[in-house]
Every structure is written in structure tokens, then in C-alpha cells.
Amino acid sequence: MGRQDIHNFDMPVLCRNCEVRHGGLCGALDADQLLTLSRHTRMVRRPAGDELIADDTEITRYANLMRGVVKLSKMLEDGRQQMVGLQFAPDFLGRLYATQNRVTAEAASEVELCMIPREALEKLVAEHPALEHRLLEQTLRELDEARDWMVTLGRKTAGEKVASFLYMVALHIDPLNRERKTIIFELPLSRADIADFLGLTIETVSRQLTLLRKDGVISVENSRRFTIPDLTRLQGRCG
Known part of the structure; x- marks a missing residue:
């Protein structure tokens, strides 16, 4: 058995069976780091229409989207709502290092989420630069996609x-x-x-x-x- 096989064997069962792990934030972690992270995570399923995050609320946890689609929206003071984005697996749900949520997130379809307490993830990010780099890459990709979408809407x-x-x-x-x-x-x-x-x-x-x-x-x-x-x-x- 090779070193990679040993690492896969030592990896948490939940992570070994995860279909999107390599494309998400966990793709930057080795088996030992995944084991550390898995001690704090829990999988949840939410039906379509469920509010996952409310705008202008305190951030207490993050999530990795494992399956399904999430729609992001902003609420105006007069109650009008504007959809501002969509998220797909394996997108990261939340804003790292922020204290308040800036959007409302709602399940557009049935979704499966890997929930991670804020303190646990931020501690792991501080200890593992590769994880911070992966999350930065995702953030920049979302920024590029938002700019492309501005062109779509405007032109x-x-x-x-x-x-x-x-x-x-x-x-x-x-x-x-x-x-x-x-x-x-x-x-x-x-x-x-x-x-x-x-x-x-x-x-x-x-x-x-x-x-x-x-x-x-x-x-x-x-x-x-x-x-x-x-x-x-x-x-x-x-x-």
C-alpha cells in the first residue's frame, strides 16, 4: 500500500465519500488536517425555500456547499429584494473573517451543506496557508464571475x-x-x-x-x- 493509499485510509469516512472534496476548500488539506476539521463539521440537508443565512446577522458558522443551488439576495429598506448571485457545489458559503453576513442565502433547490463553526475554520486557516490560498482563489473567482455578470446585465x-x-x-x-x-x-x-x-x-x-x-x-x-x-x-x- 502506497503513502497516498494510507492517507486515504486514514481520512474520515465522510471525506472519503465526498464527491466534491477536491474542488472545494478541503482539497487544500491532507488526511490529518481533514481529520482535525471533521471533528467540528456536521452535514445538514435543507429543503428548497429554506433561509440558510439572514442578511445583517452575526456570522457564527460557515458552510461548504456539497450539493444543490443557493441563491443570494439583498433586501432594500422598503422591503424590495434583489437576487445578486447563485452558488453551486463546491462553493464556500460565508465571508471569511467578517463579523456580519452581508447577504441573505436561500436554498434554491434541496441542498446539502457541510457546516463548520467560525472559530474552528478560522483557526485552521491561520495554521495552514494552503487553505487560506484556496479560499482566496474561490473569492477571486467569484469576483471575476460577478464582473462578467455585470456585463451580461448591462450590455x-x-x-x-x-x-x-x-x-x-x-x-x-x-x-x-x-x-x-x-x-x-x-x-x-x-x-x-x-x-x-x-x-x-x-x-x-x-x-x-x-x-x-x-x-x-x-x-x-x-x-x-x-x-x-x-x-x-x-x-x-x-x-
């Missing part, structure tokens, strides 16, 4: 916005199958949520989805199950 046509949204979901919703040419997924948002996210009306979203379906770029079953037969073709409709 693209309605058709390009809807195509860009579907392309983003297709790329991220299943981290184990991102290289496949044909992607099948359950749409995690309602038409109303998509319209809110894209700054369009529900009617416009529905009309653009119909055009994509008629052109053979997508197929839709039961209004929520989407098939993208050729991801490159969808990308071509994103502008």
Missing part, C-alpha cells in the same frame, strides 16, 4: 441574458460532469426568480426560452427539466 440583449443564465447553470450545477457535451439538469429557479435575476419580465423570459427550444438549442420537459444537447451551441447564443 446583453434579452435573448443573450437568458442564454447566459442557462449556460452558467449548465456549467456549474453538476461539478462532476462539467466536461460533458450534453447536460441535463433540473432548473433550480422559477421563471419569476430568473426574471428578477436578469432584470426582465416573466413574459420575456418565457418568450426567450421558447425561441431557444424552437431553435433546438434546448429541450424542456415538465417546465423544469432542461437538456442542453450541445453546450457549445448554447454558448454561441450568449453574445
Whole structure:
């Protein structure tokens, strides 16, 4: 048995069976470090619609998103709400070193989360620079994606916005199958949520989805199950 096999054997069972571990924050940890972290973590499942984080509340724990989709939103003083982002496995949920949550996080689909107390994770980050580096990489990736999305919202046509949204979901919703040419997924948002996210009306979203379906770029079953037969073709409709 090689050294890597021994490390895998010593790794916590939960971590060995984790499908997204290598892509998330835990990918920066070895077996001993994962064992230390696992003493503080717990797995939870939440149904679609559950509030996971409330805006302007104290941060007491973080989470690694293992499965499902989380939508992030901001609430205005008059009660209006604006969706500002989506998170997919293996994204990190929370803002490291902050004291207050800055967004509301809600389960857009059924989600599975690996919950980590704030003190435990911040202590591990301080002791292991590779973990801090991994979290910084994720933060910078999210920043790049937010800037790209600003271009989508500010400059693209309605058709390009809807195509860009579907392309983003297709790329991220299943981290184990991102290289496949044909992607099948359950749409995690309602038409109303998509319209809110894209700054369009529900009617416009529905009309653009119909055009994509008629052109053979997508197929839709039961209004929520989407098939993208050729991801490159969808990308071509994103502008």
C-alpha cells in the first residue's frame, strides 16, 4: 500500500465519500488536517425555500456547499429584494473573517451543506496557508464571475441574458460532469426568480426560452427539466 493509499485510509469516512472534496476548500488539506476539521463539521440537508443565512446577522458558522443551488439576495429598506448571485457545489458559503453576513442565502433547490463553526475554520486557516490560498482563489473567482455578470446585465440583449443564465447553470450545477457535451439538469429557479435575476419580465423570459427550444438549442420537459444537447451551441447564443 502506497503513502497516498494510507492517507486515504486514514481520512474520515465522510471525506472519503465526498464527491466534491477536491474542488472545494478541503482539497487544500491532507488526511490529518481533514481529520482535525471533521471533528467540528456536521452535514445538514435543507429543503428548497429554506433561509440558510439572514442578511445583517452575526456570522457564527460557515458552510461548504456539497450539493444543490443557493441563491443570494439583498433586501432594500422598503422591503424590495434583489437576487445578486447563485452558488453551486463546491462553493464556500460565508465571508471569511467578517463579523456580519452581508447577504441573505436561500436554498434554491434541496441542498446539502457541510457546516463548520467560525472559530474552528478560522483557526485552521491561520495554521495552514494552503487553505487560506484556496479560499482566496474561490473569492477571486467569484469576483471575476460577478464582473462578467455585470456585463451580461448591462450590455446583453434579452435573448443573450437568458442564454447566459442557462449556460452558467449548465456549467456549474453538476461539478462532476462539467466536461460533458450534453447536460441535463433540473432548473433550480422559477421563471419569476430568473426574471428578477436578469432584470426582465416573466413574459420575456418565457418568450426567450421558447425561441431557444424552437431553435433546438434546448429541450424542456415538465417546465423544469432542461437538456442542453450541445453546450457549445448554447454558448454561441450568449453574445
